[in-house]
Amino acid sequence: MGExxxxxxxxxxxxxxxxxxCKLFFGYPITPQTELAEYMAKQMPKRGxxxxxxxxxxxxxxxxxxxxxxxxxxxxxxxxxxxSLKSEGISYIIGSDLPCVIVNVQRGGPxxxxxxxxxxxYNQATKALGHGDGHAIVLAPNSxxxxxxxxxxxxDLADIYRMPCMILADGALGQMMEPVDFEAKPAREIPxxxxxxxxxxxxxxxxxxxxxxxxxxxxxxxxxxxxxRYKKLEENExxxxxxLTEDADIVLVSYGITARIAKTAVRNARKKGIKVGLxxxxxxxxxxxxxxxxxxxxxxxxxxxxxxxxxMVNDIKxxxxxxxxxxxxxxxxxxxxxxxxxxxxxEEISGGNA
Amino acid sequence: MNSLxxxxxxxxxxxxxxxxxxxxxxxxxxxxxxxxxxKKSRIADLDIVNPYFRSxxxxxxxxxxxxxxxxxxxxxxxxxxxxxxxxxxxLFTGEGFSVADVGGDGDGAAVLGLSHDDYVEAxxxxxxxxxxxxxxxxEPEGALEVLExxxxxxxxxxxxxxNNSNLGAETTEETIINAxxxxxxxxxxxxxxxxxxxxxxxxxxxxTVKITDITKKxx
Numbered sequence: 001m002g003e004x005x006x007x008x009x010x011x012x013x014x015x016x017x018x019x020x021x022c023k024l025f026f027g028y029p030i031t032p033q034t035e036l037a038e039y040m041a042k043q044m045p046k047r048g049x050x051x052x053x054x055x056x057x058x059x060x061x062x063x064x065x066x067x068x069x070x071x072x073x074x075x076x077x078x079x080x081x082x083x084s085l086k087s088e089g090i091s092y093i094i095g096s097d098l099p100c101v102i103v104n105v106q107r108g109g110p111x112x113x114x115x116x117x118x119x120x121x122y123n124q125a126t127k128a129l130g131h132g133d134g135h136a137i138v139l140a141p142n143s144x145x146x147x148x149x150x151x152x153x154x155x156d157l158a159d160i161y162r163m164p165c166m167i168l169a170d171g172a173l174g175q176m177m178e179p180v181d182f183e184a185k186p187a188r189e190i191p192x193x194x195x196x197x198x199x200x201x202x203x204x205x206x207x208x209x210x211x212x213x214x215x216x217x218x219x220x221x222x223x224x225x226x227x228x229r230y231k232k233l234e235e236n237e238x239x240x241x242x243x244l245t246e247d248a249d250i251v252l253v254s255y256g257i258t259a260r261i262a263k264t265a266v267r268n269a270r271k272k273g274i275k276v277g278l279x280x281x282x283x284x285x286x287x288x289x290x291x292x293x294x295x296x297x298x299x300x301x302x303x304x305x306x307x308x309x310x311x312m313v314n315d316i317k318x319x320x321x322x323x324x325x326x327x328x329x330x331x332x333x334x335x336x337x338x339x340x341x342x343x344x345x346x347e348e349i350s351g352g353n354a
Numbered sequence: 355m356n357s358l359x360x361x362x363x364x365x366x367x368x369x370x371x372x373x374x375x376x377x378x379x380x381x382x383x384x385x386x387x388x389x390x391x392x393k394k395s396r397i398a399d400l401d402i403v404n405p406y407f408r409s410x411x412x413x414x415x416x417x418x419x420x421x422x423x424x425x426x427x428x429x430x431x432x433x434x435x436x437x438x439x440x441x442x443x444x445l446f447t448g449e450g451f452s453v454a455d456v457g458g459d460g461d462g463a464a465v466l467g468l469s470h471d472d473y474v475e476a477x478x479x480x481x482x483x484x485x486x487x488x489x490x491x492x493e494p495e496g497a498l499e500v501l502e503x504x505x506x507x508x509x510x511x512x513x514x515x516x517n518n519s520n521l522g523a524e525t526t527e528e529t530i531i532n533a534x535x536x537x538x539x540x541x542x543x544x545x546x547x548x549x550x551x552x553x554x555x556x557x558x559x560x561x562t563v564k565i566t567d568i569t570k571k572x573x
Contacts, residue, residue, distance in 0.1 A: 004521055005489045006374060015489065031434045035373075042490075114432035172572060177374050179487070179521045261573040334432065336572060 004179040009169060010035035012144045012180050013077070013103055014043065016151035019182055022073040022101070023049035026063040028056055030079045031115040032171035033105035037077065057082040061089030061102075068098035069209040071196025073155055077103035079171075080121050081112055083129075090164060091130025095211030097195070097226065099158035101151070102129075102136070103167045105174040108334035116334025117171035119256060120308040125168050126285045126315070133223050135230055137165040137237070138284040140255040144178035150282070152185040159190045161233050163226075168284060170307065172257045172336060230286075239282035240291055244270065248277030250349055251295055253316055254305040255281050258337065262305045265342035274350045284312075289319035296320035303327045303349060305342055307335070327354055355550040358563055359387040361516075362451045364477035368466065368510065371483030372491040372500045373404065373458035376518040380483055380552070381455035382412050383565045385421045394450025396422035399429060400465050401457040402436035411570050422448070438465065446476035459503055466508035479513045481549065484540055486519035486533035494540035501544055514549040515541050518565075530559050 007015065014036045017025070025040040037053065044051035054060035060076050067074040078086060083104045093100060106121050108114035125138045137157050141147045147169070154165040200206045213219035243263060245251055250269075254262040259280040269276040279295060281288050296302075301324050304312050310328035317326050329345040331337045348354045361367055361384055369381040381397060388395035399410050410429035417423060424439035445452045446469075456463055466473065482501050484491075491497045501512065519533030530553055541548040553562035 004487070004524065005492060006485065006487045006521055007489045008374060011489060108432070115434050116432065176572075177522060179524045257572070264573045339573060 004181050006177050007144055007180045008035055008175060008177050009144050009147055010105065010174040011039050012147045013151055013167060013169070014039035016148045016182065017075045017101065017155070018043060018047055018049065020073065020152040020155045022075050022155060024067050024072055024074040025049070025051040026054055026060040026067070026074070026076050027078065028054055028060050028082060030082045032107055032117070032174050033077050033079045033103065035174070036103065036105070057085035058089060061086035061093075064100050064102075065089055065093050065096065065098065068093065068100045069096070069196065070198045071193035073159075075101040075103065077105065079105045079107045080109045080118070083121060083124070087130050089130075090136065091132050091134065092211050093164050094130055094134035094136065095132060096209050097162040098164070098209065099155075099162055100164050101154045101158060101167065102164055103169065106168065106170040108332070114334040115171065117173075117257065117336060118307045118332065118334055119170055119258060120311070120332060121168070122284065122306065122308060122311040125166055126287070129164075129166065134226065135285055136163060137161065137233065137286075138168050139165065139239075140168045140282060140284050141173065142256050142259045142280065144173070144176070144180045147173070148180050148182050149185050156188045156190060157237060159193070160188065161229055162195075163229070168256065170257055171334075234286040237283060238286050238288045238291070240288040241280040241282060243278040243280070245277030245279055245295060245299070247275055248298075249275040249300040250277075250303055250346060251299045251301075252276065252278045252303045252305055252342075252346075253281070253292070253312065254278065255284060255312075258305055258307055261337055261339055262342055264339035265346060268339060268343050269346045272347075274346060276346055287315050287319065292316060292319040293321065296323040299324060301325045301327065301349065303329060303345065305337065306330045307337070308332055355563060357387060358384045358550075358565070359391050361479065361481060361549065362388050362393075362453075364479045366445055366452045366454060366473055366476055366478040368454045368456055368473070368478055368480035369483060370456045370463060370480060370504050371458055371516075372485075372488060372497065373462075374488050375458065375483040375485040375491070376520065376552075377401070377458060377483050378455050379565060379568055380516060380518060381453050382416065382568045385416060385453045386419055388451045388453070389420045394422075394448065395420070395453070396424060396444060396448050396450070397453045397455060398424040398439060398442060398445045399426060400438070400454050401462060402426060402438065402465055403457040403462045412568050415568070446472045459500055460507040463504040463507040466510055470509045473510055478510065480508075480510050481514050481516050482512050482544070482546070483516045483518050484537055486517075486536045487521050487529070494536055494543055497540050498544055512544070512546055514547045515544065516549055517551040520552070520554065525554050525557065527557055527559050530557070530562065
């Protein structure tokens with residue numbers, strides 16, 4: 001255990017990235033992730049790295065593509081509208097099998113929306129960060145402390161599976177301050193980056209990083225190989241947390257900051273004698289489907305709690321083969337649900353009125 | 355000092371310091387303390403850079419205590435632009451005592467430079483809030499850099515240091531006591547008196563001033 005210090009979520013993402021050996025940040029300012037870019041701008045030059053404010057989000061993500069091609073650890077960050085702009089570049093990165101970390105400190109949408117916290121980019125992050133058959137790993141930390149560990153894990157996963165990894169945060173998590181201890185994350189074995197374009201020195205055939213294929217047969221082959229990797233990821237890298245689910249009739253499913261509000265609601269419901277538990281997916285892709293399916297054999301129903309209109313509901317239904325009913329409670333547009341509102345929904349379901 | 359109220363020596367008390375040092379908490383507690391001592395009290399939210407966590411969050415509670423609030427009309431909305439409260443001038447002309455909650459670096463403090471002469475004419479004291487547990491500004495030398503930056507941007511002088519070292523909800527007696535030598539070091543290198551050390555109201559630590567945590571609770 002090191003010494004604890006107070007940090008904003010945005011600052012902790014930046015610090016954790018630097019500590020994970022990331023020396024390159026490319027971004028474009030947007031609220032509510034600005035402290036992250038500001039931190040990088042102040043710290044990177046002092047610590048042997050580079051922080052560059054690009055002319056746009058599109059430029060920034062393409063700089064990430066270029067840097068990642070060399071095998072370097074690289075990160076970019078933005079908030080909802082900026083992530084949409086990066087979409088094309090992210091697809092190219094997926095199609096080029098490049099590792100990198102992309103941070104989305106979500107705000108209300110659609111469109112320019114607002115600057116207050118939201119989770120309404122869940123579907124975008126987990127289903128279609130870019131066009132084409134492909135995925136990015138999506139991690140959803142729920143505290144500043146968890147950010148400190150998951151950012152390092154994001155870089156490792158990206159390197160191991162050669163794909164982009166998104167840290168899906170939100171305005172509240174980015175802005176709030178909590179004590180954090182950057183204790184060393186268990187080291188993982190990172191495969192050698194023999195694909196990187198970092199100079200062949202006349203000693204080997206040059207590497208090519210590319211997402212364009214002339215023959216459809218070749219492209220299909222590449223996509224199929226990629227999906228074999230996704231299968232391994234789904235088998236080995238699912239992360240989740242359970243709280244009082246053992247005997248729960250109603251299982252709340254919630255991620256990120258909302259899971260902490262839901263946890264308070266679970267505690268308060270238990271005091272009233274309602275058997276409630278909380279299942280918190282930490283990896284949103286790969287989604288903890290198997291674990292939820294097992295819970296569905298014991299629980300009576302599920303309640304998805306999110307800061308959106310119910311984007312995770314279908315993932316839960318698919319995970320549990322529609323064995324039980326899935327309810328939803330959410331706020332949207334930058335509004336944050338309160339523990340009392342969630343408890344009211346739990347009581348409604350428990351009383352058979354939902 | 356035994357109470358924050360003793361900080362209110364001039365018409366305007368400016369509370370400044372690095373982002374996350376606890377400026378807003380100190381400013382709100384000070385404005386409440388002035389009102390509780392039977393004096394006219396008002397607070398201006400001049401943290402025009404950061405759109406989250408600001409004194410505007412406590413408007414209703416402050417008004418109920420009789421504290422007049424001067425809050426930018428766009429605070430807590432989706433309008434992310436720096437704007438001053440429309441009744442800003444009351445800071446200098448209003449009856450009793452005023453508290454200014456100012457953003458935490460050279461950019462945030464530029465708002466002070468804008469009205470430099472008004473502060474000098476009305477009479478002011480400016481205090482630097484220090485938190486030993488804030489990353490980057492944890493060391494006295496790092497905090498001093500920000501202090502100098504605020505001085506340059508505002509053209510105003512600091513009159514003392516408020517040691518507000520805390521770890522949020524994880525603050526213990528040890529947290530507070532261990533930070534005191536660092537606050538003393540800052541006092542020495544900044545050549546400013548260390549006026550007081552704060553303590554959250556759920557703890558009892560000797561020779562500290564109790565303050566209430568007014569941060570919005572999400573869960």
